[in-house]
Amino acid sequence: MDADVAIVGVGTMGSMAAWQLAKAGISVIGFEQFGIGNDRTAAGGESRLFRTAYMEGKEYVPLLFEAKNLWRELEAETDRELLTLNGGLTIGDPDTDVMQSLLKSIHEFELDHEILQGKEATERFPQHRLFSEEIMVLDKNAGFLRPELAVVSAIERAESLGADIKRYTTVQGVYPGKNGVTIVANDKEFHFGKVLITTGAWTWKLLPRLRDQLIARRLVLTWFAPKNVEEFQPDKFPVFARMRKGYRLTGAPTLDGTMVKASNTKNPDTVPEPDNLNRDVSIEELQEVGEAVEKLLPGLTPNPVRASVYMDAYTEDDHSIVGTLPGMDNTFLISGFSGHGFKMSPVIGKIAADLITEGETKHSIGHLDPYRYANA
CATH class of the missing domain: 3.30.9.10 (D-Amino Acid Oxidase, subunit A, domain 2)
Incomplete structure (x- = not known):
């Protein structure tokens, strides 16, 4: 295998997952079709709001307080001010x-x-x-929050912990199986134990079954x-x-x-x-x-x-999809944050690392369960 875990898309969520997985000692290769901290998707625009009083649902409040702690942790590890x-x-x-x-x-x-x-x-x-x-x-x-700097900081920290990030590398296919996952990127094959897909607006292009859901x-x-x-x-x-x-x-x-x-x-x-x-x-x-x-x-x-x-x-209900995909072995998805995900990205990255390494998380994420789209 090339690494334990592949991350497809290392923007907002992928960068935080890479940081958390590398911190846990897991070998990681991340694939990003653009540069790190790019403005092509949801992480640009100089600032993103951080809120704890949450109109999108009270179930997010515990996640947001844990995210706040993790923002401070990332600041301490990178010596950068990210959250004001x-x-x-x-x-x-x-x-x-x-x-x-x-x-x-x-x-x-x-x-x-x-x-x-x-x-x-x-x-x-x-x-x-x-x-x-x-x-x-x-x-x-x-x-x-400072979104571009946050993504760059998380990836630089992940790389310092051993992650391998492949910039300007387009993933052409993800092929999961019972013994691992094969990824084709820039016409080259890679082999992993598990894959995390964090491709935001591009998700349906890798997972066409979710085109109507994302x-x-x-x-x-x-x-x-x-x-x-x-x-x-x-x-x-x-x-x-x-x-x-x-x-x-x-x-x-x-x-x-x-x-x-x-x-x-x-x-x-x-x-x-x-x-x-x-x-x-x-x-x-x-x-x-x-x-x-x-x-x-x-x-x-x-x-x-x-x-x-x-x-x-x-997504239709404005709640994201976080977890394993029905019928796809060793495949995890984080997507569909519906315009309100950046603030909680560090805790979502931690949850992804927990699910991949332990098979469970202590955080309550029932409202984000992919199985609500099991018939897709």
Whole structure:
């Protein structure tokens, strides 16, 4: 065998799995069709939000706290700052389903938070225009991550622990069997005991049976010039998610001292072929997010000064797939994080390493079970 484990795709999740497997003393070869920390899929855009008060479901909260610990561990091992906790605001009508889900996660796990409304909210965070029916929920264990640097750091650490990462190497086929897995990459055969597939938006191209379950979607991220940049520094402007009517506006403070990230991430378009991602941003898309910013963040000039396009794999229920694949021996899949996976990537990498080496994990991941798609 060439190694104990192959990882196909060493972006967000693959990099963290490589780090954890190498740390456990497992021989690993990772295959990446692009460079490490590339901007072709879900890990670009300068920042990603970290939140623990979680509108996507309270079952994620324990995973997020473990992820926070592992982010700190990776920082310590690489001597790099990857996670900045400057707080996080979720703003919306408290009677909506997403806000109710957020509040349930707070109350069940007794999360450190504040609920602000009316004059108190607008005086504390005047950057946001608050409407009478809305509240602000401040998550004190929230902030932002540096995605490109995080992926690079995890891979450099994995390599220092013995992992072999093959950059610019395209996997053409994965052929599992009872005695191991054969992989063909750049027209060469490799043999492994097990394989972990972490290919994001490209997953269905290796696993056509999941084409209808894992849908690639196009994410447009935008940045705006602040009228007063001091109001949008990290110590004054927490990361945020804002739900209002046709918008799901998310963003982060200025990290370069010139631009503030604010993006409309509601209902992203599908990407029929990930190799042909449309990276152009239309005038209509720019106008739509500009209108949202004008209404909700009056301290920003409402014309995007920067726009970038990324993509992620989405599932129908917005919960990812983590575990072994039915009918495919020695094959593990991590995919379908539906636009909210980066923050938890270190714990997902640890879970993958546990499943591969021990056959089980201490973490509760029933909601991510691949067998919900057993008939695919």
